[in-house]
Amino acid sequence: xxxxxLLFFVGIPVTDPTVIAKCxxxxxxxxxxxxxxVSFARATPEGWQSLLKRKLRSGQIxxxxxxxxxxLTYLSDTHGLAPEESQPLMYEPERRVxxxxxxxxxxxxxxCAKCHTxxxxxxxxxxxxxxxxxxxTHYKVKVSDDLINLISEAAPLDTPQWSSWASRKKSADLxxxxxxxxxxxxRGQFCGELLVKAGTSPGEFLTLxxxxxINDGYTIERxxxxxxxxxxxxxxxxxxxxxxxxxxxxxxxxxxxAMWISPDGSRMQGRWFWGQYQEFGFDVTxxxxxxxxxxxxxxxxxxxxxxxxRVRLIGDHFPAKVTSADITAGAGVTVRRIISNSPSExxxxxxxxxxxxxxxxxxxxxxxxxxxxxxxxxxxxYIRVMPDSAMAAFGNDTHIRGFQQFEAxxxxxxxxxxxxxxxxxxxxxxxxxxxxxxxxxxxxxxxxIVGSISQTGFFTPAAKNAGTNYxxxxxxxxxxxxxxxxVVVTIPTYQFQGRTYVRDLDRWIAExx
Amino acid sequence: MKKTIIILLxxxxxxxxxxxxxxxxxTKTVDEKGTVVDLHxxxxxxxxxxxxxxxxxxxxxxxxxxxxxxxxxxxxATSLEKGNTVSVTGYRAKxxxxxxxxxxxxxxxxxxxxxxxxxx
Numbered sequence: 251x252x253x254x255x256l257l258f259f260v261g262i263p264v265t266d267p268t269v270i271a272k273c274x275x276x277x278x279x280x281x282x283x284x285x286x287x288v289s290f291a292r293a294t295p296e297g298w299q300s301l302l303k304r305k306l307r308s309g310q311i312x313x314x315x316x317x318x319x320x321x322l323t324y325l326s327d328t329h330g331l332a333p334e335e336s337q338p339l340m341y342e343p344e345r346r347v348x349x350x351x352x353x354x355x356x357x358x359x360x361x362c363a364k365c366h367t368x369x370x371x372x373x374x375x376x377x378x379x380x381x382x383x384x385x386x387t388h389y390k391v392k393v394s395d396d397l398i399n400l401i402s403e404a405a406p407l408d409t410p411q412w413s414s415w416a417s418r419k420k421s422a423d424l425x426x427x428x429x430x431x432x433x434x435x436x437r438g439q440f441c442g443e444l445l446v447k448a449g450t451s452p453g454e455f456l457t458l459x460x461x462x463x464i465n466d467g468y469t470i471e472r473x474x475x476x477x478x479x480x481x482x483x484x485x486x487x488x489x490x491x492x493x494x495x496x497x498x499x500x501x502x503x504x505x506x507x508a509m510w511i512s513p514d515g516s517r518m519q520g521r522w523f524w525g526q527y528q529e530f531g532f533d534v535t536x537x538x539x540x541x542x543x544x545x546x547x548x549x550x551x552x553x554x555x556x557x558x559x560r561v562r563l564i565g566d567h568f569p570a571k572v573t574s575a576d577i578t579a580g581a582g583v584t585v586r587r588i589i590s591n592s593p594s595e596x597x598x599x600x601x602x603x604x605x606x607x608x609x610x611x612x613x614x615x616x617x618x619x620x621x622x623x624x625x626x627x628x629x630x631x632y633i634r635v636m637p638d639s640a641m642a643a644f645g646n647d648t649h650i651r652g653f654q655q656f657e658a659x660x661x662x663x664x665x666x667x668x669x670x671x672x673x674x675x676x677x678x679x680x681x682x683x684x685x686x687x688x689x690x691x692x693x694x695x696x697x698x699i700v701g702s703i704s705q706t707g708f709f710t711p712a713a714k715n716a717g718t719n720y721x722x723x724x725x726x727x728x729x730x731x732x733x734x735x736x737v738v739v740t741i742p743t744y745q746f747q748g749r750t751y752v753r754d755l756d757r758w759i760a761e762x763x
Numbered sequence: 764m765k766k767t768i769i770i771l772l773x774x775x776x777x778x779x780x781x782x783x784x785x786x787x788x789x790t791k792t793v794d795e796k797g798t799v800v801d802l803h804x805x806x807x808x809x810x811x812x813x814x815x816x817x818x819x820x821x822x823x824x825x826x827x828x829x830x831x832x833x834x835x836x837x838x839x840a841t842s843l844e845k846g847n848t849v850s851v852t853g854y855r856a857k858x859x860x861x862x863x864x865x866x867x868x869x870x871x872x873x874x875x876x877x878x879x880x881x882x883x
Contacts, residue, residue: 349806351832351833638803638805639805639806639807668841668844669841669844669845670802670804670840670841671840671841689786689826689862690786690856690858690860690862691860692858692859692860719782721782734801734803736803736805736806736807736808736810738807
């Protein structure tokens with residue numbers, strides 16, 4: 251059956267001379283230009299990069315850094331993923347903890363996600379025969395025809411998305427001015443601009459970023475160097491203009507960047523991150539600057555019946571003259587007056603009718619709309635600590651501590667009148683008093699051994715490695731209610747069967763010396 | 764530092780079944796009946812908080828640990844809600860605190876957990 255299927259697969263010819271020279275010594279090229287294995291697989295930049303690293307480490311290939319970069323670029327561009335294929339997998343390059351439960355066939359989850367994210371597996375697309383050869387290298391996987399069929403259907407080489415993208419993609423021209431919004435857990439929303447200039451070679455760009463915190467006005471300048479693969483995969487590094495301080499979550503820290511660019515090249519979204527296991531970062535969205543644009547508000551919710559609510563509308567190229575009639579805020583919400591306005595900020599006062607219904611409202615100024623920008627509510631029903639489960643880690647001589655920032659978010663129950671259901675209304679961050687509890691404790695004497703939680707919701711593991719795991723609650727109290735996050739504070743490394751394992755996001759991985 | 768082969772503490776998500784039952788007295792079970800305060804449907808363990816009166820009428824706040832959301836097949840974040848009455852059986856913490864590993868649970872809303880020993 252598999253052999254029969256294989257006959258119908260046409261590979262992707264390899265034409266790059268560097269790839270042919272360096273990879274072709276082992277992988278034969280046939281008369282159609284198909285290179286053994288390589289022509290029958292596609293992958294994200296991370297997929298090809300990890301393959302190249304493995305080949306380098308095992309001595310199967312000898313290449314210079316420029317050659318490695320050229321091979322990575324060529325394979326990611328011509329044997330890459332379409333935007334529609336890569337978007338659901340972005341949590342892998344963005345280094346996010348992601349609950350994959352229910353996201354795929356249970357067999358695939360059990361087979362692949364036991365040892366790594368499912369996205370890592372699905373970031374490759376192969377023919378059935380290539381999946382068979384690939385799986386044969388996984389000594390822990392019991393390979394069967396059913397499994398090969400399953401993964402070949404989930405991640406096939408030939409897809410309509412790739413066929414379409416391969417024929418229409420072009421070198422992304424990202425140069426110009428972009429408008430940015432960025433959210434950093436614990437620090438709130440930032441707005442600003444991203445200037446992109448062409449780099450030294452096609453697909454490479456230089457960036458300059460200005461961000462300003464909506465909460466406290468803190469400003470960040472960053473510069474970076476970016477590569478764009480397959481016309482939509484933004485990967486790079488950036489650093490702050492100011493030297494990062496000793497605080498591990500300093501937003502001026504050097505960061506890696508991974509973003510997904512929309513097929514039409516008008517929007518980007520992704521994450522800029524740093525930390526022992528990339529626990530800090532900005533969730534970023536960017537849109538091309540074009541005319542008057544609303545970017546963000548400084549408040550997330552208003553109470554029904556409240557008057558004179560002051561709100562700042564942050565954006566770009568706002569009109570010189572703005573009246574209250576120019577802004578609409580949805581049913582039951584009226585703009586009482588404009589207090590001030592500038593090209594990048596409008597301060598207004600809003601009234602919420604006592605007969606307004608709870609729910610989200612769009613905010614519109616001229617042709618620019620912020621969808622679901624504010625929540626209208628009549629009570630806070632519960633608060634939730636985000637993330638609602640997390641890991642932090644003690645450090646040792648070779649591994650820095652892993653920290654965790656928490657936020658308390660207020661909610662009102664939705665129309666179903668039940669808590670913790672999908673229709674609940676998120677009201678935004680709420681100021682809370684923070685505390686912690688260690689599981690099974692009889693008093694608080696273990697707190698110093700485990701760590702501490704600050705009144706900004708920042709958990710710091712104890713400086714001394716406790717040598718064992720602790721389970722704790724991080725607790726936020728506000729408005730007489732509490733929310734909890736289940737946190738495992740874990741050791742930095744452990745030994746098992748002669749190998750050292752280190753923490754990586756939500757799992758342990760073997761450390762290479 | 765280079766990293767290669769990935770082994771896990773976690774399965775599909777955060778640290779599934781990441782600790783053993785060493786903290787609990789598994790030589791005998793305890794039975795409690797109480798009122799649900801909250802359900803935390805999270806990794807690495809789902810936890811139900813409930814209040815239960817002892818023989819003297821004193822109210823104690825219990826924390827009952829279970830498997831991960833993946834293990835509690837059919838359960839959701841609303842399988843137990845505040846105010847539900849629950850009858851639980853489990854292993855109590857050895858140090859006498861009001862923690863238990865729940866082996867079975869029956870709720871007034873129909874939710875049940877049968878003979879769950881965990882796979883720690």
